[in-house]
Amino acid sequence: MPLMVFFGCTMIAFGPSLAMFILTIAKYPLRVILLVVGAFSWLLALLFSALLWLAVVPLKEQLAFSLVFSVIFQEAMRYGLFRMMKNAENGLDDALSEDEKKSISNHKLSYTTGFGFGLMYGLFSIVNVLSQSIGPGSVGIDGHSSNFMLISAFLTSSTILLHTFWNVIVFDALNKQQYYKVITVVCLHMLVSCCSLLNVQQNLAFVSVIVSYIVLIGTTVWAFKAAGGSVVNIKSCLNR
Amino acid sequence: MKLLFPLWTIFILGLSCDFVFSQTSKVYKLIYKDFDVNSYDKCIRLLNGTSEIGCQSKNGGNTGAIYHINSTARITDFLQKSHLKNYIPLVDVNYFNNKLIQQFISSGKVQGVLVYEPEGFVKPTNSWSPELKCPKERFGLYNASYGPQYECKPDNNPWNPPGDGLTEQNIPFPIFHILQSEAAQEIIQCYNKYNSKEVYPLCSMQMKSHMFGAVDAPTCIRRTTYQTTLTPQMYCDAMGGWNTIASLKPLISRKNKTKSDSTILVTAALDSRAFMMLNTAPGNSLATGFITLLAVAKAMGGISEKQKSELNKNIMFVLFDGEAFDNIGSTRTVFDMQQMNFPVVENKAMIQPAAIKLEDADSIVEIGELGHVDSQLYVHTDPISAALHKSRIDQIIAEINNNAQDINATKASPSVGLVPSSLQTFLKSRNLPGVVITDYDKQTKNKYFFSRYDELRNLNINYNENTTDEEMLQLLQPLAQKLSNVALATAKMLYLEAAATSIIPPEISLNTSLVTEMLFCYLYKANCSLFTEATSTNSVTKLPNFPYNRYVTVFQTSATGLPIMNNWGVLSRNLLAIFTGKHLPDNSTTCKPSVSTDETTTYFYFNGKLNNGTRENFCVKSSSFVTKALAPAIEDNELTNNVENYGLWAESRWTTTTFNLRMFLQHDEVNQGMTLLAGLLVLLVSFTVVYIVDTKAETLFQPAGVI
Numbered sequence: 001m002p003l004m005v006f007f008g009c010t011m012i013a014f015g016p017s018l019a020m021f022i023l024t025i026a027k028y029p030l031r032v033i034l035l036v037v038g039a040f041s042w043l044l045a046l047l048f049s050a051l052l053w054l055a056v057v058p059l060k061e062q063l064a065f066s067l068v069f070s071v072i073f074q075e076a077m078r079y080g081l082f083r084m085m086k087n088a089e090n091g092l093d094d095a096l097s098e099d100e101k102k103s104i105s106n107h108k109l110s111y112t113t114g115f116g117f118g119l120m121y122g123l124f125s126i127v128n129v130l131s132q133s134i135g136p137g138s139v140g141i142d143g144h145s146s147n148f149m150l151i152s153a154f155l156t157s158s159t160i161l162l163h164t165f166w167n168v169i170v171f172d173a174l175n176k177q178q179y180y181k182v183i184t185v186v187c188l189h190m191l192v193s194c195c196s197l198l199n200v201q202q203n204l205a206f207v208s209v210i211v212s213y214i215v216l217i218g219t220t221v222w223a224f225k226a227a228g229g230s231v232v233n234i235k236s237c238l239n240r
Numbered sequence: 241m242k243l244l245f246p247l248w249t250i251f252i253l254g255l256s257c258d259f260v261f262s263q264t265s266k267v268y269k270l271i272y273k274d275f276d277v278n279s280y281d282k283c284i285r286l287l288n289g290t291s292e293i294g295c296q297s298k299n300g301g302n303t304g305a306i307y308h309i310n311s312t313a314r315i316t317d318f319l320q321k322s323h324l325k326n327y328i329p330l331v332d333v334n335y336f337n338n339k340l341i342q343q344f345i346s347s348g349k350v351q352g353v354l355v356y357e358p359e360g361f362v363k364p365t366n367s368w369s370p371e372l373k374c375p376k377e378r379f380g381l382y383n384a385s386y387g388p389q390y391e392c393k394p395d396n397n398p399w400n401p402p403g404d405g406l407t408e409q410n411i412p413f414p415i416f417h418i419l420q421s422e423a424a425q426e427i428i429q430c431y432n433k434y435n436s437k438e439v440y441p442l443c444s445m446q447m448k449s450h451m452f453g454a455v456d457a458p459t460c461i462r463r464t465t466y467q468t469t470l471t472p473q474m475y476c477d478a479m480g481g482w483n484t485i486a487s488l489k490p491l492i493s494r495k496n497k498t499k500s501d502s503t504i505l506v507t508a509a510l511d512s513r514a515f516m517m518l519n520t521a522p523g524n525s526l527a528t529g530f531i532t533l534l535a536v537a538k539a540m541g542g543i544s545e546k547q548k549s550e551l552n553k554n555i556m557f558v559l560f561d562g563e564a565f566d567n568i569g570s571t572r573t574v575f576d577m578q579q580m581n582f583p584v585v586e587n588k589a590m591i592q593p594a595a596i597k598l599e600d601a602d603s604i605v606e607i608g609e610l611g612h613v614d615s616q617l618y619v620h621t622d623p624i625s626a627a628l629h630k631s632r633i634d635q636i637i638a639e640i641n642n643n644a645q646d647i648n649a650t651k652a653s654p655s656v657g658l659v660p661s662s663l664q665t666f667l668k669s670r671n672l673p674g675v676v677i678t679d680y681d682k683q684t685k686n687k688y689f690f691s692r693y694d695e696l697r698n699l700n701i702n703y704n705e706n707t708t709d710e711e712m713l714q715l716l717q718p719l720a721q722k723l724s725n726v727a728l729a730t731a732k733m734l735y736l737e738a739a740a741t742s743i744i745p746p747e748i749s750l751n752t753s754l755v756t757e758m759l760f761c762y763l764y765k766a767n768c769s770l771f772t773e774a775t776s777t778n779s780v781t782k783l784p785n786f787p788y789n790r791y792v793t794v795f796q797t798s799a800t801g802l803p804i805m806n807n808w809g810v811l812s813r814n815l816l817a818i819f820t821g822k823h824l825p826d827n828s829t830t831c832k833p834s835v836s837t838d839e840t841t842t843y844f845y846f847n848g849k850l851n852n853g854t855r856e857n858f859c860v861k862s863s864s865f866v867t868k869a870l871a872p873a874i875e876d877n878e879l880t881n882n883v884e885n886y887g888l889w890a891e892s893r894w895t896t897t898t899f900n901l902r903m904f905l906q907h908d909e910v911n912q913g914m915t916l917l918a919g920l921l922v923l924l925v926s927f928t929v930v931y932i933v934d935t936k937a938e939t940l941f942q943p944a945g946v947i
Contacts, residue, residue, distance in 0.1 A: 004912040011919030016926040023930050107941070129267050136303045136446055137271045137904025141430070144270050146441060146905070150915060157922070228941040237939045 005149055006133045012153040013126045017119055017160050028103045030096070031112045038081065038116025038167075045070070045077040046124065064197060071193050074121075075186045078167065081113055082174050107168050107227040114167020118160035126156045145205035155196060158212045162192065165216075165223035172226045188215055273426070275901040280354075281417040281516040281692075282899055285451035285892035287460050287476060288566070292453065293407065294892075297352065297414040301448035301900065304328035304351035305438075306431045309335060310358065319347055324438060328352045328445045330427055333417075334365050338404035341411060352447040354901075355417045356424035363697045367687030370406035370515040373398035375690070379566050379886050381664040382657055387624050390657025397682060399659060400689050407515050407690065414449040416901060417516050417692075430903060440908040448900035452476065453892025460890050461874065479889040480795030480870035481511065481561030482805045483569045484813040485583050486820045487863040488540055488555040489548050491593035491840045500594040501554040502602040504738055506730075507570070507662050508533040509563035510812060511792040514692045521791035522695040523564075524763050525611030525686040528723060530559055530812065531758045533607050535727035535750055538819040540734060542747040545822070553602050553738040556583075557820065559812055560662050561869040562792045564690065568887035569869035570662035574598070574669050576867060583865040590837045593863070598666075603632065604674035605734065606663045609686055611699045613679035613722050617649040620676040622658040622667050629673035636675060639736045643744065644729035647722075649677075656682045677730065696763055712764055713756055720756035727755070758815075762808070763787050774814040775847050777828060777857055781807055794891050795870045803866050813864060817844050821862025831859035 025031045049070035059065045093101070104112065129152045139148035166185045173181035192215055195208040283295035304326035307318055311332075318329060327349050331340065336355050344350040374392035382391040392399045418424045430443040453460045453476035460476040467473070489501065508530035512523025537557045562568030576582040580595040608620075619637050626633055633651075640649040658664055663674045679685055688694040696703065701715045728750050735744055754770075761768040767783040775781075788808040796804035805813070821844075824831065831845045842864045848856040871887040933940065 004909075004916040008912070008915030008917070008919035011923045012915075015919065015923040016930070018923070019926040019930040023927070023934050128265055132265070132267045132271055135271070135904075136301075136444070136906065137902075138441070138907045139267075139270045140441060140905040141273055141443070141903060142270065146907070148270065150918075153919075224940075233940050233942060237936045 003134060005138070006130060009126070009133055009149050009153040010130055012150070013122060013130075013156040013160075016157055017115075017122060020115060020164075021119075025112065025115070030100050030103055031108070034104065034109060034112040035116035035119070037084075038113035039120035040116075041077045041081045041084075041113075042074065042117045042120040044080075045073040048073045064194070067193055067197065068190070071186070071190050074117075075189060078117065078170060079174075081117070082171055085109060085113065085171075107172065110168045110171035111164060111227075114164040114171075115160075117167060118163030121163055122156045122160040125159070126152055129153075147205060151205050151209055154209050155212055158209075158216045159192065162189075162212070162216055162219055165219045168223045169219070169226050188219070191215065271904050273903040275418075275423055275903070277899050277901075279418065279420050279423050280901060281419060281519045282449055283411070283415040283516050284449070284518065284894070285453050286479075287453050287455070287457040287890045287892065289458065289886075289888045290456055291410065292456060293410055294451070295411045295414050295449065296451050297447055297449045299450050301446045301450075302328070302351040302413055303444060303446045303906075304349075305442040305444045305906065306330055306427060306435055306903075308428055308431045308435075311335070315340065315343070319343055322349070322438065324442075325349055326351045328354060328447065330354045330356060330424070330431065333357050333361070337368060338370070338406040338409065341406060341409065341415075345412065350413060352413045352445070353415045354427070354445070354447075355415065356427075357418075357421065359421060359425075363693055364688075367402040368693070369400055369403040369687070369689040369691050371400055371403045371513075371690040372405040372408055373400050373403040375400060375403070376566060376660040376664075379571075379665075380660065381622060381667050387622070387657055390623065392657075392660075397656075399683055400686075401683055402687055403689065407513070414447045415516070416447060416449075419519070427903060434905065440911065441905040443903065444906040445901065445903050448898065449894070450898055451892040451894055453890060457888045457890040458873075460892070474893050476890040476892045477794035478870060478874050479562065479565060479792060479891050480568055480572075480868065480887075481792045482803045482809055483561050483573060483867045483869045484510075484559040484809065484816055485865040485867060486537065486557045486813075486816040487583070487865075488537075488557070488820055489551060489863070490545075490822070490861075491583075491863040493591045493838075493840055494594040495591075497594055500596045500600045502552070503554045503556050503596055503600055504602050504734060505556050505558055505604045506533060506536060506607070506734065507558045507560060507604060508607045509569070509662060510559045510561050510790065510809065511564050512694075512790040513564035513690045514694075514791070515690075516692065517789070517791040519789065520692045520695075521789050522692065522763070522787065523690070523790055524695050524699055525609050525689075526694070527762050527790070528610040528613075528699075528719075528759075529607045531755065531762060532610055532723050532727045532730070533557060533559065534758060534812070534815055534819065535724060535755050536607070536731045536734070537816055538754060539728055539731035539748050539750045541820040542749060543735075543745055544747065547739075547745060547747070550740065551738045552740050555734055555738055556596075557816055559816065561809060562887070562889075563662055564792065565889045566887050567662055567665045568792070568871060568889065570665040571887040572869050572872060573867065574665055575872045577601075578669070581867075583867060584839050585867075587839075590839045591835060593840045598670045598672075601666075601670075601672055603629075603636075603737070604663055604666055604672055605636075605730070606661050606674065606676040607726075607730070608659065608661060608676050608678035609684060610677075610679045610723055610726060611719075612685040613647075613726065615646060615648060616679075617644075617647050617726060618652045618678050618681050619649055620652045620659050620661070620678060621674065622663075623654055625667055625671045626673070628671060632673045633675060636673075636733060636737065639733040640729045643732035643736075645725050647725045647729055649729070652678075653682050659684075677726070709760075709765070713760055716756050716759045716764075717752070720752050720759055723759075724750050724752045724755045761787075761811075766807075769850070770815075771811055773847055773849055774811055774818060776814070777845050777847055779810075792869075795868075797868075803868075805866065813866060814844065814846065817842065817860050817862035817864040818846065821860045821864065824859040824861055826859040828857065828859075 025035055052069055053066045129149060133149050140146040170182055170185050192212050195211045198204040198208050285292060285294040285296055305324055307327045307329045309315055309318060309329050309331045328351055331353060333355050373394040377392060434443040461478060464475045510530055512521045512526050514521040560569030577598045580586050582596050584592050621633055637649050659676055661676045663676050666672060688698050699719060703712060703715060731748050732744050735748060736742060757770045761771050764787055765785055766788050767785045771783055790808055798804055828845050831843050833843060841861050844860045846858055848858045873888050
């Protein structure tokens, strides 16, 4: 079958996202709208990063420079998103029905917007790679890692989830004005992004995946706690 | 803000889409190594009256692992021991021939072939010709009913011994010839690094050369002409060119002279052919024929107008185009002569010379290959028809010998019939006294006939990239001297044949340096002083620093029916006009016919020599004509699958992005299957986990003590 790599990588990258979308978002129209709002704000961050890259001509080849500023812009947009949602709260309270309010209560709002944020990121990071995986060749002729496609897919998958969970953490922290949490999230984002710079190198490509998944596990636990979960809840869930 | 919201989204999405699907994206460069489309020569699809020849790739391209072949042991290894399903062998040109291609076709595992020249390559170690051993037999003079004993037989002293017929094969995969040695070395390095043990990942290549033409020329041309869709798709174009004709005697209107003079036709073939013609079809040995004809024209053109008018017979110099493809030019000329369209297409409204019919042709002198001429010249005839003109032909040979210097002409062996030539086409229609003058007796001396290696080194002119132009002129001098001798002897013979007297005027003379210059311009560098002088003042074409590729290509005519000739055809016509015509003192405004409907003569205004920084433009008036060299069947619109489609050749069309060559690594199917499996697993796990979390969300996310 000629398109095995294509389908495999697509499913790895967007498997969790697809599951999350179909099962948690698709049934609630308001969540879909919030998803798009989150996606849009990530696109704005991309626009600003691109403008910066265009403007600073001498550093066009230095990916690291654009990368660092892109992370800063994304986090800034996340904050902007928070501010916008906060300002819209009163208006939403008046305009929405009970059911709708329940569908985006508490952390569901931050989860949805964060998911939109991450989904758009995922699309942009992997579609280019996927379109090349349709052809007959695979990466490696110039000495790059031959697992480039697979690693890109896994990284995308984990980063989509990371963005979702970071959003939950950050919105929660901003609501409670615990700014040290926000700074930690920004630092983690920077760490994961900078590790992805090692992707193309032959022997170090897997480093970014390992770092990313370790951060993912930590973030999942943290977000779980921030959203109200605890070990007690898990136990009671298993007992049912 | 409400209105701007959706606009923003669309704008940014649109902006971003561009970056995603670009071919030259960074990821593309991680995977593929592209080879520039001009760095390799391509085998294309040609179609003739009954079949298609050449190469074709699949629409999406042919992919295969590289296999380096540079010895006969490697060929055996490849055919017997290699176990993958798809290969693209990289073959050293010394081992590339029809036999290898046939072995590749029957092995079934070859998807395409790349040919390269190894380091330090100058010319092939063995003589090789991709043309048939007996070329042009399909529409030749000899068949079962006429002179079967003279038919060329491939297994018994054929005319072209090194020939193996590769050009006439229908090859199911693409073949490229890599022109730059750096590119070839890159491929070899990749092969050595990854493929020596045939373990994945393998260094592979993909070749694309999808051709639109199919089946045969009549079918393809019919499909192209009769289009039924709103977006017509052109599949192929008819091949052909333009013949150049110049009359030594100025021709006058048929009102004043209803019947043409008895005419001696002096002919030669202009074009050439090779297995891969797009970049190179040098045919250097073949070029010596028409260059000698131009020298003859120069020698004869020196006689005065009075001497020209006193000639009993007229002499017409004819350069046939498209002869390499079943004699397109001469076939069309015979047809035109029968239809009273020679030398101009009949048009009662114009002032035209009397039509020259086959009955008006007195004899034919054809000048063939002279690249390897030493002191012996061979005169070929068709033994069957020449029996009726024995005395005439003997007279011609005697006249050459009496007036030759350092050259001796002799009749070719009687056991062999007439060699492949334009004369064969004429003899099929009428029994004329005709001779073909060549440097060989029974078999061509050209070891690389119709091959890309029929270039200067084949004429024993050894040069390298450091040779200067002056050195090249020196190197060409000995060959030029020999051709001069032949040309002068032929010119004197022609004068004796055409004139009433037997005294040869001293004006029939030839400067060897002109022949040297012509060899230089046609075979080494077109950007030379002779060509620059012989270019019209209103021409804008720039002369290149390499020799012109004399492949006839597709037939081209302007929207109003005016000829569009190849650059080398134009220059040959110009030279012929300069040599045979009358130089006038007119300037650019008066250099034109007095009556605009006058088609008996053509006026040219040329650049001329460079003298102290300015060009000495000059006007030439010549009875010079240009006729179509195109199969008659195309204009008849009678394109049936009848084999009587003489000279019917078509070249397939392709798009600008058709040719592509790229190198990359390939992983095996197991590896790819694992990726797919991993994907399915991830999908399954994620659906399960999300479903569980979603259904238990109420309990899981309930903060302790808060409802």
